Amino acid sequence: xxxxxxxxxxxxxxxxxxxxxxxxxxxxxxxxxxxxxxxxxxxxxxxxxxxxxxxxxxxxxxxxxxxxxxxxxxxxxxxxxxxxxxxxxxxxxxxxxxxxxxxxxxxxxxxxxxxxxxxxxxxxxxxxxxxxxxxxxxxxxxxxxxxxxxxxxxxxxxxxxxxxxxxxxxxxxxxxxxxxxxxxxxxxxxxxxxxxxxxxxxxxxxxxxxxxxxxxxxxxxxxxxxxxxxxxxxxxxxxxxxxxxxxxxxxxxxxxxxxxxxxxxxxxxxxxxxxxxxxxxxxxxxxxxxxxxxxxxxxxxxxxxxxxxxxxxxxxxxxxxxxxxxxxxxxxxxxxxxxxxxxxxxxxxxxxxxxxxxxxxxxxxxxxxxxxxxxxxxxxxxxxxxxxxxxxxxxxxxxxxxxxxxxxxxxxxxxxxxxxxxxxxxxxxxxxxxxxxxxxxxxxxxxxxxxxxxxxxxxxxxxxxxxxxxxxxxxxxxxxxxxxxxxxxxxxxxxxxxxxxxxxxxxxxxxxxxxxxxxxxxxxxxxxxxxxxxxxxxxxxx
Numbered sequence: 194x195x196x197x198x199x200x201x202x203x204x205x206x207x208x209x210x211x212x213x214x215x216x217x218x219x220x221x222x223x224x225x226x227x228x229x230x231x232x233x234x235x236x237x238x239x240x241x242x243x244x245x246x247x248x249x250x251x252x253x254x255x256x257x258x259x260x261x262x263x264x265x266x267x268x269x270x271x272x273x274x275x276x277x278x279x280x281x282x283x284x285x286x287x288x289x290x291x292x293x294x295x296x297x298x299x300x301x302x303x304x305x306x307x308x309x310x311x312x313x314x315x316x317x318x319x320x321x322x323x324x325x326x327x328x329x330x331x332x333x334x335x336x337x338x339x340x341x342x343x344x345x346x347x348x349x350x351x352x353x354x355x356x357x358x359x360x361x362x363x364x365x366x367x368x369x370x371x372x373x374x375x376x377x378x379x380x381x382x383x384x385x386x387x388x389x390x391x392x393x394x395x396x397x398x399x400x401x402x403x404x405x406x407x408x409x410x411x412x413x414x415x416x417x418x419x420x421x422x423x424x425x426x427x428x429x430x431x432x433x434x435x436x437x438x439x440x441x442x443x444x445x446x447x448x449x450x451x452x453x454x455x456x457x458x459x460x461x462x463x464x465x466x467x468x469x470x471x472x473x474x475x476x477x478x479x480x481x482x483x484x485x486x487x488x489x490x491x492x493x494x495x496x497x498x499x500x501x502x503x504x505x506x507x508x509x510x511x512x513x514x515x516x517x518x519x520x521x522x523x524x525x526x527x528x529x530x531x532x533x534x535x536x537x538x539x540x541x542x543x544x545x546x547x548x549x550x551x552x553x554x555x556x557x558x559x560x561x562x563x564x565x566x567x568x569x570x571x572x573x574x575x576x577x578x579x580x581x582x583x584x585x586x587x588x589x590x591x592x593x594x595x596x597x598x599x600x601x602x603x604x605x606x607x608x609x610x611x612x613x614x615x616x617x618x619x620x621x622x623x624x625x626x627x628x629x630x631x632x633x634x635x636x637x638x639x640x641x642x643x644x645x646x647x648x649x650x651x652x653x654x655x656x657x658x659x660x661x662x663x664x665x666x667x668x669x670x671x672x673x674x675x676x677x678x679x680x681x682x683x684x685x686x687x688x689x690x691x692x693x694x695x696x697x698x699x700x701x702x703x704x705x706x707x708x709x710x711x712x713x714x715x716x717x718x719x720x721x722x723x724x725x726x727x728x729x730x731x732x733x734x735x
Contacts, residue, residue: 224540224541224581224592224593225592225593226592226593226594226595226596226597227584227586227592227593227594227597228594228597229553229582229584229594229595229597229598229600230553230555230639230641231552231553231598231619231636231637231638231639232597232598232599232636232637233598233599233600233621233622233634233635233636233637234599234634234635234637235599235632235633235634235635236283236286236287236288236633236634236635237286237287237288237633238281238287238288238623238630238631238632238633239279239281239287239288239289239290240270240279240281240288240290240630240631241629241630241631242270242272242273242276242625242626242627242628242629242630242631243272243273243275243276243628244272244273244274244276244303244627244628245273245274245275246567246568246628247381248274248381248382249273249274249303249325249381250303250305250325250356250358250378250380250381251566251567251568251605251627252303252305252306252358252378252607252627252679252680253270253271253272253273253303253304253305253607253625253627253680254269254270254271254278254304254305254306254307254322254323254359254625254680254681255268255269255270255271255307255607255608255610255623255625255678255680255681255682256268256269256307256308256309256320256610256681256682257610257611257612257614257623257682257683257684258309258318258320258682258684259318259650259684259685260280260317260318260333260341261317261336262316262317262650264616264647264720265283265613265614265615265616266612266613266614266684266686267280267281267282267283267291268280268281268282268283268288268610268614268623269281269296269307269320270625270631271303271304271305271306271307271322271324272303272304273303273304274300274301274302274303274325275300275301277296277297277298278294278296278298278304278322279294279296280294280296280341283614283615283633285615287633288623288631288633291341293339293340293341294340294341294342295331295334295338295340295341295342295343295344296320296322296331296342296344297344298322298324298329298344299324299326301325301326302324302325302326302327303324303325304322304323304324305323305324305325305356305357305358305359305680306322306323306357306358306359306360306376306426306676306680306681307320307321307322307323307360307680307681307682308320308321308360308361308362308373308675308676308682309321309362309675309682310362310371310650310651310652310655310675311333311650311651311652312330312332312370312371312403312407312652313332313333313407314651315333315335316650317333317335317650318333318650319331319332319333319342320333320342320344321347321360321362321373322344322360323357323358323359323360323375323680324357325356325357325380325381327346327347327351327357328346328347328349328351328357328360328373328375328401329344329345329346329347330344330345330347330407331343331344332344347401347408347409348408348409349399349401349409349410349411350411351399352377352396352397354379354380354383354396354397355377355378355379355380355396355397356377356378356379356380356381356396357375357376357377357399358375358376358377358378358396358424358425358426358680359375359376359425359426359427359676359679359680359681360373360374360375360376360675360676361373361374361376361426361427361428361429361440361674361675361676362429362652362655362675362676363429363438363652363655363656363675364438364652364653364655364705365400365402365429365437365438365454365458366402366456366457366458367436367653367705367706368403368405369651369652369653370403370404370405370407370652371403371407371652371655372400372401372402372403372409372652373399373400373401373403373409374398374399374400374401374427374429374440375398375399375400375401376398376424376425376426376427376442377395377396377397377398377399377423377424378395378396378423378424378425378445379394379395379396379423380396386506387445387446387506388446388503388504388505388506388507389446389506389507390446390447390471390506390507390508390512391507391508391509392507393421394421394422394423395421395422395423395424395445395446396421396422396423396424397413397419397420397421398413398418398420398422398424398427398442399411399413400412400413400416400418402458412458415458415459416458416459416460417459417460417461417462418440418452418460422444422445422447423444423445423446423447424442424443424444424445425443425444425445425474425475425476425679425680426442426443426475426476426477426676426679426680427440427441427442427443427477427676428440428441428477428479428490428674428675428676428677429441429655429656429674429675429676430479430488430490430656430672430674431488431656431658431672431705432451432453432487432488432523432527433453433487433525433527434486434487434658436703436704436705436706436707437453437454437455437456437705438454438655438656438705439451439452439453439454439460440452440454440460441477441479441490443474443475443476443477443492444474445473445474445475446471446473446506447471447472447474448465448467448468448470448471448472448474449465449467449474449490449492449519449521450462451463451465451529453527463527465521465529466519466521466529466530466531467515467519467521467531469513470512470513470514470515471508471512471513471514471515472494472495472514472515472516472517472519473494473495473504473516474492474493474494474519475492475493475494475544475545475546475679476492476493476544476545476546476547476562476563476608476678476679477490477491477492477547477676477677477678477679478490478491478492478547478548478549478550478560478561478677478678479491479549479672479674479677480549480550480558480671481523481558481669481670481671482549482557482558482585482589483522483588483589484556484557484667484668484669484670485523485670486660486668486670487523487524487525487670488523488672489520489521489522489523489549490520490521490523491518491519491520491521491533491538491547491549491560492518492519492520492521492547493518493541493544493545493546493547493562493679494515494516494517494518494519494544495516495543496516496517496518496540496541496542496543496544497516497540497541497542498542498543498566498569499516499543501514501516504516517533517534517539517540518533518538518539518540518541518544519531519533519539520532520533520536520538520539532589535589536589536590536591537590537591537592538560538583538591541562541564541581542564542578543564543565543566543569543578544562544563544564544581545562545563545564545565545566545606545607545608545679546562546563546606546607546608546609546625546678546679546680546681547560547561547562547563547678547679548560548561548608548609548611548677548678548683549677550611550620550688551620551688551689551690552582552584552611552620552622552636553584553639553641553690554618554619554639554641554642554643554688554690554691554692555585555641555690555692556663556667556669556689556690556691556692556694557585557588557690558585559582559583559584559585559591560581560582560583560585560591561580561581561582561583561609561611561622562580562581562583562609563580563602563606563607563608563609563624563625563678563679564578564579564580564581564606565578565580565603565604565605565606566605567605567627567628578603579595579601579602579603580595580600580601580602580603580606580609580624581593581595582594582595582598582600599634600622600634602624602626602632604624604626604627604629604630604632605626605627605628605629606624606625606626606627607625607626607627607679607680607681608624608625608678608679608680608681609622609623609624609625609678610622610623610624610625610678610681610683610684611683611684612683612684612686613645613684613686613688614633614635615635617636617638618638618643618645618718619636619637619638619639619643620636620688621633621634621635621636622634622636625681641690641691641692641693642690642691642692642693642694642695642717642718643688643689643690643691643717643718644661644689644691644698644700644715644717644718644719644720644721645686645687645688645689645719645720645721646659646661646671646686646687646689646700646702646720646721646723647685647686647687647720647721647722647723648673648685648687648702648723649723649724649725650685651725653704653705653706653708653725654673654685654704654723654725655673655675655705656672656673656674656705657672657673657702657703657704657705658670658672658702658703659671659672659673659687659700659701659702659703660700660701660702660703661689661698661699661700662698662699662700662701663691663692663694663696663698664691664694664695664696664697664698664717665694665696667694669689669690671687671688671689673685673687686720691717695717696717697714697715697716697717698714698715698717699711699712699713699714699715700712700715700721700723702723702726704726708726709726710723710724710726
């Protein structure tokens, strides 16, 4: 009997290995590696994710948040249905738990997504957390309280077939209160398949408008955003520099939606290159990678991993499938072009969360990608993908540099979190990994100059536009984007690489409601904490 069971087990292993080898053969050549000017040192993280993938969707929430206002981000990692969420602090050697976090949750609810902002006006970062059973608001009680956070479920009608998956935040109507877009995915016990394009299928997403007291009204239908379709995530960003937070959405088995904010609590859909085909856009990285003053967006996809036969699903012969990663370059005038192929950022393996960030402080934003799928047979044994650090080696041109940078994560990565955890001016990276330990990498630094900009911790600063003029006249741009990556929250500290332009810089901050702030002659290698300006038309430059 034991010999028979051993034979079955060996057969399963061999099938899994064979499937993994077949996947490897489909990949084509691995991305050519270039030398990275920065190197990372791995440090331990006291958290290993646990989840029952037969009961819950294969996702986990994560966030880099400064919970105590000391200028250094802590990390929050979400647990599976029977695992607590954990709050961690970098102690100089690794990431260790903080006791009495107060992030209690109902039994059996897996934590899928996170977002953070000061929603109460006390200067402390509050949390919004999406779990399999609902969306929760956690008030930051401060260091003197018995627990750091106290939470309650947000009251709104969640469709019976839907799990909230990811959250992005903005003040969509300039009333000073934070609003939420909650991406929804079909509950695990309602899943009928992963390649359904044409049928009415999937969960629902929600636009929740703040009533002014951190209670919320569901305005999805009135905003023209109500639809049944599985959605991985959305990101609020000002795509046309008009001061209103627009919405970029990554649909599963669908398209990228770009919804322009009309300024009246409604949104209008914009055509973009993905409107002409179908794909699997998952993570969203946002930034201005070519320094032209307009926000661009990068999307992961199934990529080179799987053959068309496995992912076309119910697509008809005339319907076009795109498996490549997508880099939507903002051309202005509400128009976008896909530059992924031209940028050498299209032909990659199965990806999840993506982040756009200047990792080496050279003045050009790079791309970070988490990879691997926990449900692929053979992947765990073969360690198929190790994620990517795509350096921008020339304007609009990327190349893989994760090997020489020592920035590789073969675990089941859901998203990278990027923050300067040790306060040395260089971006560090922590990978939130599904069913396995999280992994963190501290940037060893280099010679380039840098400037960090910390926007006010307030809803009105979400999607604020920041321009940094270097000593050589080059102007860099960025926005505070909530929800970038996948089901995650990145640091609200914006990183601007100054490269060799080691002279004083100017900073212009434009808030969505018309207020602005201008800082002149700032020294490099410094941190600017932006003051919230006076009301519009009366702002004074310091």
